[in-house]
Amino acid sequence: MTSTSTRDLVSQPYKYGFVTDIETDKIEKGLSEEVVRLISSKKDEPEFLLNFRLKAFRHWLTLEEPDWAALGYEAIDYQNIIYYAAPKQQAKKASLDEVDPKLLETFEKLGIPLSEQKRLSNVAVDAVFDSVSIATTYREKLAEHGVVFCSFTEAVKDHPELIERYLGSVVSSNDNYFAALNSAVFSDGSFVFIPKGVECPMELSTYFRINSGDTGQFERTLIVAEEGASVSYLEGCTAPMFDTNQLHAAVVELVVLDDASIKYSTVQNWYAGDENGVGGIYNFVTKRGQCRGARSRISWTQVETGSAITWKYPSCVLQGADSVGEFYSVALTNNCQQADTGTKMIHIGPRTRSTIVSKGISAGRSSNSYRGLVQIGPKAKGARNYSQCDSMLIGDQAAANTYPYIRSQQPQAAIEHEASTCRISEDQLFYLQSRGIGFEEAVSMMVSGFCRDVFNQLPMEFAAEADKLLALKLEGSVG
Amino acid sequence: MIRPDAELLLDITDLHASVEDQPILKGVNLQVRSGEIHAVMGRNGSGKSTLSKVLAGHPAYRVTSGTVLYRGVNLFELEAEERARLGVFLGFQYPVEIPGVSNLEFLRVATNARRLKRNLEELDTFDFEDHVQERLKVVQMDPAFLERSVNEGFSGGEKKRNEILQMALLEPVVAILDETDSGLDIDALRIVAGGVNQLANADNATLLITHYQRLLDEITPDYVHVMASGRILRTGGRELALELEQTGYDWVDKELAAQGVA
Numbered sequence: 001m002t003s004t005s006t007r008d009l010v011s012q013p014y015k016y017g018f019v020t021d022i023e024t025d026k027i028e029k030g031l032s033e034e035v036v037r038l039i040s041s042k043k044d045e046p047e048f049l050l051n052f053r054l055k056a057f058r059h060w061l062t063l064e065e066p067d068w069a070a071l072g073y074e075a076i077d078y079q080n081i082i083y084y085a086a087p088k089q090q091a092k093k094a095s096l097d098e099v100d101p102k103l104l105e106t107f108e109k110l111g112i113p114l115s116e117q118k119r120l121s122n123v124a125v126d127a128v129f130d131s132v133s134i135a136t137t138y139r140e141k142l143a144e145h146g147v148v149f150c151s152f153t154e155a156v157k158d159h160p161e162l163i164e165r166y167l168g169s170v171v172s173s174n175d176n177y178f179a180a181l182n183s184a185v186f187s188d189g190s191f192v193f194i195p196k197g198v199e200c201p202m203e204l205s206t207y208f209r210i211n212s213g214d215t216g217q218f219e220r221t222l223i224v225a226e227e228g229a230s231v232s233y234l235e236g237c238t239a240p241m242f243d244t245n246q247l248h249a250a251v252v253e254l255v256v257l258d259d260a261s262i263k264y265s266t267v268q269n270w271y272a273g274d275e276n277g278v279g280g281i282y283n284f285v286t287k288r289g290q291c292r293g294a295r296s297r298i299s300w301t302q303v304e305t306g307s308a309i310t311w312k313y314p315s316c317v318l319q320g321a322d323s324v325g326e327f328y329s330v331a332l333t334n335n336c337q338q339a340d341t342g343t344k345m346i347h348i349g350p351r352t353r354s355t356i357v358s359k360g361i362s363a364g365r366s367s368n369s370y371r372g373l374v375q376i377g378p379k380a381k382g383a384r385n386y387s388q389c390d391s392m393l394i395g396d397q398a399a400a401n402t403y404p405y406i407r408s409q410q411p412q413a414a415i416e417h418e419a420s421t422c423r424i425s426e427d428q429l430f431y432l433q434s435r436g437i438g439f440e441e442a443v444s445m446m447v448s449g450f451c452r453d454v455f456n457q458l459p460m461e462f463a464a465e466a467d468k469l470l471a472l473k474l475e476g477s478v479g
Numbered sequence: 480m481i482r483p484d485a486e487l488l489l490d491i492t493d494l495h496a497s498v499e500d501q502p503i504l505k506g507v508n509l510q511v512r513s514g515e516i517h518a519v520m521g522r523n524g525s526g527k528s529t530l531s532k533v534l535a536g537h538p539a540y541r542v543t544s545g546t547v548l549y550r551g552v553n554l555f556e557l558e559a560e561e562r563a564r565l566g567v568f569l570g571f572q573y574p575v576e577i578p579g580v581s582n583l584e585f586l587r588v589a590t591n592a593r594r595l596k597r598n599l600e601e602l603d604t605f606d607f608e609d610h611v612q613e614r615l616k617v618v619q620m621d622p623a624f625l626e627r628s629v630n631e632g633f634s635g636g637e638k639k640r641n642e643i644l645q646m647a648l649l650e651p652v653v654a655i656l657d658e659t660d661s662g663l664d665i666d667a668l669r670i671v672a673g674g675v676n677q678l679a680n681a682d683n684a685t686l687l688i689t690h691y692q693r694l695l696d697e698i699t700p701d702y703v704h705v706m707a708s709g710r711i712l713r714t715g716g717r718e719l720a721l722e723l724e725q726t727g728y729d730w731v732d733k734e735l736a737a738q739g740v741a
Contacts, residue, residue: 420579425537432585433628434535435645436563436592445588449515449579449628 008405014271017241020106020211023147024130027084029214033057036184039084041151043187048135049165055113056173056183063177069340070369070401073245073309075368076282078403081247085215086132088314103127103134110238112207123203123234126190128219133188138202147231148193149204152220162193166224167288169291170253172316178284178311184216185416186251189219194229194260203459205234206249211446216247223253225260227293233457238306241271243279245308250285252464254324258293263301265458267466270306272473275364277472280308285315285457288344291323291352299326300343301457303466305473308337313371315344318380319350330466332447332473333366333398342372342403347380347413359451360397363474369401374415376408383413391421392450394474422450444471481701482683486550487513488653488684489534495709496533502543503529505709506582506595514681515668518695518720519688521706524730527688528572530706531657535569536562549653551714563589564596566652577629579700580609582641585629590648598681603737614647618674636667643674656684691716692724707731 001325027038036057042051044444066077087103099114107114107127114127114135125140126149133151142149156163173183190206212215225231248270254262264287273280283306300314316325327343345354354374362368374385391400402419424446432442448455448467455463489511496504503526511517519638535538536546536559547554548568557565577585590602590610602610605691615622618640630638637657640648646654656675660668675698679685687694695717703719704711712734 256512319546425575427575428577430535430537430559431577432561432589433559433569434569434571435535435558435585435589435649436596437588438560438583439558445580445585446577449577449581452579 004477008380010278011247014241015151016110016192016238016269017271018109021089022100022102022211024085024212026082026212026215027087029082030079031081031083031185033210035083038183039187039297043156043157046160049156049167052168052173053184056180057185060177060180060184063180064337067179069371070220070352070367071338071339071340072383073310073338075284075425078181080214082215083218084187085130086187087129087134097133106143106209106211107207109308110207110209113235126151126191126204126206128188128206128208128236130209130215130217134189142201144289145201146195146199147198147200148191150191152186152189152191152222155222155227159191159376160195162224163191163222163276165386166222166255167255168253168370170255171286171440174371174473179251182220182249182251182402185216186218186220188202189221189250191221192223192231192233194225194231196226197228199229200231203232203234205236206348207236208237210246210248213246215245216249216406219250220249221252223249223262223264224255225257225262228260229257229259230261232265234267234459234462236267238269241274241279241461243274245273245279246281248281248283248285252285252287254289254298256289256291256293256296259295261297261299262289263299264289264314265462266302266304267462267469268302268304269305269469272306272335272337273308277308280337282309283307283312284309288317289315289325289327290317291320293323294320294322294349295322296320297324297326299328300342300455301328301454302330302453303458303469304331304339304341306331307339310341311336312341313343315346316354317329317346317348319348320430321349322351323349323350327354327356327358328457329358329456329468331359331368331370332470333363333367333472335364335416337364339367340369340371343372344373345375345385347383347385347410348373350380352380353383354476356385356389357453357475358387358389359454360389360391360400361394361447361450361470362391362400365392365397367399367401369403371403371405373405373407376410376413376415378408378475379458381412383410384389385413387417389419390450392447393421393423440471443474445472447471480514481512482514482681485514487512487549490548494510494530494533494547496529496538496540496544498529499545501557501733502601503709504533505707506545507711509704509711511684511686512717516679516687516698516699518703518724519706519711520690520703522570522690522731525704525706526709527627528657531569531655531686531688534655535559535567552567563649564592565698566593566650567647568646568649568651568654570654570656571648572658574630574642576598576631576633578631580629582627582629583625584609585646586625586648590701593633593649611648616641616645616679617647619670627730635662636664639663640674643671643678647674647678650678652683652705653686654683655688657688658690659687660689660691668694682692692720695720708735
């Protein structure tokens with residue numbers, strides 16, 4: 001990238017900040033048992049799901065919002081949020097031709113073309129707009145392999161037995177404050193089922209778009225990989241620029257049986273608020289995977305660049321013997337952004353292994369915390385964990401914290417933890433500049449070098465994107 | 480080599496500069512023409528390294544007065560990266576380590592930035608690999624160093640070779656080598672000096688900043704300047720360096736005292 005093009009980029013700080021003008025079907029602001037019932041009835045849900053929601057809602061009422069994270073924000077008024085907003089169109093479309101062109105145009109603008117001619121050739125996409133999924137590509141092709149990839153709403157209709165069996169089995173409806181809230185009011189999301197022995201033939205991806213100003217987005221993702229199955233899944237997120245904060249409280253559950261694997265990647269670029277911290281998404285997400293089977297594997301890779309607040313700890317419960325959990329994370333905060341993110345590796349089965357590589361970059365006046373738990377249970381004989389947490393500070397007003405928690409009840413376990421903090425030094429920058437490399441590019445080279453271990457884990461198509469995204473987010477943050 | 484028709488590449492007039500409001504350069508005058516090799520000698524703290532950093536555009540050094548014209552252009556109006564692209568090169572005394580940034584990629588980006596300025600085509604990854612293999616010979620460097628992070632874990636000698644490799648790739652017009660000989664054993668010194676000699680030609684110029692005569696046994700300067708107290712105190716030919724070797728710098732104090740500076 002030449003310095004001219006980086007300068008051009010400065011003038012468009014967040015290019016996904018537009019709003020699509022579209023008629024929506026909304027439920028009035030506020031949260032009550034009635035609203036929960038209304039969401040369920042709008043979606044024409046079976047009894048078990050309504051009960052799941054109601055149980056969650058009643059439990060939520062008894063909970064208090066957690067305040068242990070290193071985050072500061074004004075109290076969220078849960079009665080001032082719209083819990084359901086869907087573009088007005090006929091129920092799910094049989095073909096893309098029937099989808100409102102405005103919606104297709106929106107996703108195209110976001111770089112996610114859905115139409116037959118333009119769609120990505122090796123990635124199937126589920127596009128979620130506010131509360132509902134509007135289209136899923138390549139469904140037929142995937143179905144030939146027995147792979148189910150559809151919106152959560154459709155899954156409830158077409159595969160109720162799978163939903164009933166797995167929903168809430170990893171993250172129960174009373175797991176935590178935000179998971180309970182999500183369980184009560186979630187409106188859509190993605191469902192993936194990879195049957196026994198099937199290697200999913202293409203990348204699966206869900207793209208989440210918040211459009212309405214006062215709407216919360218509460219999606220639910222459930223991925224099940226049966227014995228010997230494998231899948232790589234990626235989620236992307238953007239939202240328009242509003243000077244109010246929107247709440248995003250998602251739940252992701254992964255289930256892997258014997259010898260199966262799920263690779264789950266996230267590129268999160270929700271609107272982060274302006275340079276003074278006005279507006280932006282509050283991102284409170286519960287993500288957990290359960291390695292139920294022997295030799296199963298879950299790998300989380302996340303690139304967190306957006307949101308005013310990020311509260312997120314993608315975790316692995318390593319139950320099956322010899323199962324493997326991985327967490328690779330890059331979290332970048334700039335301006336007034338705050339992130340408290342990390343992982344939990346819960347070792348239950350024998351010889352379970354986990355790897356944690358976390359790279360935090362804090363610029364501006366932001367605050368960036370890594371919070372992680374490594375827990376080795378009494379039966380996890382021979383369990384191993386390796387954690388590496390590196391922080392990079394840019395400028396002199398940003399903060400980086402690391403909170404590693406280690407608990408072991410098993411004497412025959414090996415736990416390694418390494419941590420480092422560095423700062424981009426004037427001398428390093430000058431060295432690169434004195435070789436003809438422009439200032440912004442020098443910074444971006446060093447940042448992407450710092451993140452390389454994590455970017456290498458991303459699906460190829462997205463690694464370059466992630467690199468560019470970081471460079472874009474750091475515009476003007478140095479010097 | 481001194482030639483009558485040589486181009487005036489660097490024209491330094493009454494240059495003053497400070498670091499953290501501490502004046503270091505106090506009126507440097509120096510002219511460097513194409514084809515010439517200059518040696519700037521002097522004790523620690525005489526201002527030699529500051530001169531090199533000021534010419535390359537280090538942000539910690541503030542120019543308080545004086546001018547530097549590089550091929551007729553005011554050098555101080557150019558950012559550090561722009562100076563480099565136009566052909567000013569600084570070989571660092573202590574090259575910094577840049578973890579995570581691949582040496583090969585760094586060299587490629589730098590080379591292309593300079594090539595672009597010279598209206599040469601940018602080299603893609605494959606072409607650059609061939610190009611760099613050729614240049615490695617100049618400093619007899621192991622290609623394995625290309626795969627590592629910039630200077631990370633390199634020994635002192637390897638870092639200096641990497642500097643000269645960069646010089647070989649960037650093909651500068653004016654190369655300023657700051658204490659390139661420091662920390663090198665005699666074999667490494669010969670390799671590095673050999674690289675500098677190979678790269679010197681009638682169209683470029685080299686400014687060697689050094690403490691010791693021993694580098695000048697390997698690279699023959701056309702001019703030797705002695706710096707003291709932020710100025711060039713005396714200029715001569717090669718023999719001045721030999722004289723310094725024998726008499727040391729004591730005479731400098733006397734001369735400064737006589738001028739009422741020290």
